[in-house]
Amino acid sequence: MKVIKKISLLLVIALVAMQFFSPTKNISAGNHTSIFLKETNPSPELKRIFATSCYDCHSNNTTYPWYNNIAPISYWLANHVNEGKEHLNFSEWENYSLDKKDHLLEEIEEEVMNGTMPITDYTFLHSKAKLSKSQINDVVEWAKQTRIIYQLGKQPK
């Protein structure tokens, strides 16, 4: 019993100490997704979908929930954001080659169609981010059409 008490106390101390540290937030000034939006020309409805369901992990601006103030949740979220951005960052669209853009759109098509994106941990806590069947169809249709432009080797204006 004594040992359990000591371990619990140490855990509480560790949790309290952790609160003094937090990972750097993924927030930057300016509208970084404007080039992505200009090039791929999504409908207003699709724009809303990307903002609500994807940008938190795939852009340079995350809207943080209140529980991000609690460690170790903050580290867990930062990890999602960093990993998501590494794979696909809508704020850095202009830095991708035509091939990469084509490939990323193909991945978006697949991930959204399979229901792997947005990830379920996220939609569990952000119910608005969940995509309906018709929203999925709209994303897939948009991705298919936009890929043709990139495959033709033209940088859309």
Ligand code: HEC
């Ligand atoms: C909660 C964070 C989060 C949200 C929200 C999210 N993603 Fe992701 N996404 C990730 C992470 C983490 C990865 C990388 C690991 C993986 O594939 O599971 C990823 C990977 C991807 C990939 C794979 C890229 C590649 O190179 O293979 C695509 C495409 C993608 N996401 C698209 C989307 C789209 C589109 C949305 C919105 C409809 C979305 N994601 C929402 C976290 C997220």
